[in-house]
Amino acid sequence: MSRVATGDRNFYDRSYLNAHDRDGGTMAVTGFGVYPNLGVTDAYLAVRRGERVHSVRFSDALGDRGTDLRVGGYRIEVLEPLHRLRVICEHEDLSCDMTWTGAFPAVAEQPHLILTGARPIIEASRFAQVGSWSGTLTVDGADLTLDERVWTGTRDRSWGIRPVGETEPPGRAAAEPAGGFWWLYTPLRFEEFAVVVIVQENPDGYRTLNDAVRVWPDGRVEQLGWPRVRIDYRSGTRVPVGALLSLTTPDGAPLDIELTPGTAIPLHVGCGYGGDPDWQHGQWKGRDWSESRRYDLTDPAVAARIPYGVTDHVARARCGDAVGWGLFEHASIGRHDPSGFADWGSVAP
Numbered sequence: 001m002s003r004v005a006t007g008d009r010n011f012y013d014r015s016y017l018n019a020h021d022r023d024g025g026t027m028a029v030t031g032f033g034v035y036p037n038l039g040v041t042d043a044y045l046a047v048r049r050g051e052r053v054h055s056v057r058f059s060d061a062l063g064d065r066g067t068d069l070r071v072g073g074y075r076i077e078v079l080e081p082l083h084r085l086r087v088i089c090e091h092e093d094l095s096c097d098m099t100w101t102g103a104f105p106a107v108a109e110q111p112h113l114i115l116t117g118a119r120p121i122i123e124a125s126r127f128a129q130v131g132s133w134s135g136t137l138t139v140d141g142a143d144l145t146l147d148e149r150v151w152t153g154t155r156d157r158s159w160g161i162r163p164v165g166e167t168e169p170p171g172r173a174a175a176e177p178a179g180g181f182w183w184l185y186t187p188l189r190f191e192e193f194a195v196v197v198i199v200q201e202n203p204d205g206y207r208t209l210n211d212a213v214r215v216w217p218d219g220r221v222e223q224l225g226w227p228r229v230r231i232d233y234r235s236g237t238r239v240p241v242g243a244l245l246s247l248t249t250p251d252g253a254p255l256d257i258e259l260t261p262g263t264a265i266p267l268h269v270g271c272g273y274g275g276d277p278d279w280q281h282g283q284w285k286g287r288d289w290s291e292s293r294r295y296d297l298t299d300p301a302v303a304a305r306i307p308y309g310v311t312d313h314v315a316r317a318r319c320g321d322a323v324g325w326g327l328f329e330h331a332s333i334g335r336h337d338p339s340g341f342a343d344w345g346s347v348a349p
Helices: none
Strands: 011-020 028-033 040-049 052-061 067-071 073-080 082-091 094-100 112-116 119-140 140-147 152-161 180-189 192-199 208-214 221-223 227-233 240-248 254-266 287-298 311-319 322-334
Touching: 028 254, 028 311, 040 073, 040 094, 040 119, 040 254, 052 067, 052 094, 082 287, 119 180, 119 221, 152 180, 152 322, 180 311, 192 240, 227 322, 240 322
Parallel strands: none
Antiparallel strands: 011 028, 011 152, 028 040, 040 052, 052 287, 067 073, 073 082, 082 094, 094 119, 112 119, 119 140, 119 152, 180 192, 180 322, 192 208, 208 221, 227 240, 240 254, 254 311, 311 322
């Protein structure tokens, strides 16, 4: 679309993808976005190995809209709609040529709405998919071969309204800030099915987004009730070390999924999501802009801001006898009564 139905400056249209070698310690997160009302397009690729995150990002003026998903040295090619994509990043510090193949059909998620007073600050639609990767990822001059039998991941495509570009004046929110933000997103891939669970809650535990489905190879989608979520945190932190999702099948039978988080990338450290002081999606950086950054997650200056944003973890999952892999995306910031967190400084005992 060259012109969208709303004049809201925060309209966006974005693809997000992640790739990982299961429990091998390497994780990549990448994405491409357009912001028609800001006249900007951008993309990024971030890879974690050990305690370091390598990141490259590209930004440019948004020209005539078409089917060419490209900015700078980054592009996404749609090989087979809703099934196969090719992601190419060309940069001397970090590059890739990776092909995504969906393992199950993409699934539409429930609409996402967050209000500040009467104003929507997030009003978005999204579809998600789990799948596998093949190709090459080059980090520090070393080529990593992506074997689709090992490399898996998840992707989504979302569009609508969410804060993008330069930060707006805070106004009343500066004097009366929100009490907290609690979010859980877990798309998971098993051999015979996929599961996607999304939960968002207010500080008092009131659930503002609730979506849990199981997807079968033939496209059938079954709802899995009202998820009950238990997250175990490392003592003295809000770093998740385990979780239990208690779901319910349409016939009333319980369906429990145990999750073990692995290596992780904070999305506000190198990926441009909210709270990233170096670059955020939709910011005007000038024409044909690119940047390469490296982050040491043990650096006190970096480590101090990790708790105040959304973090994507590789997740190992068990559902009965079935073992799966996927994403454990989580944020717990400020007050959250069900977790026992009273304020911004509260941590697990």
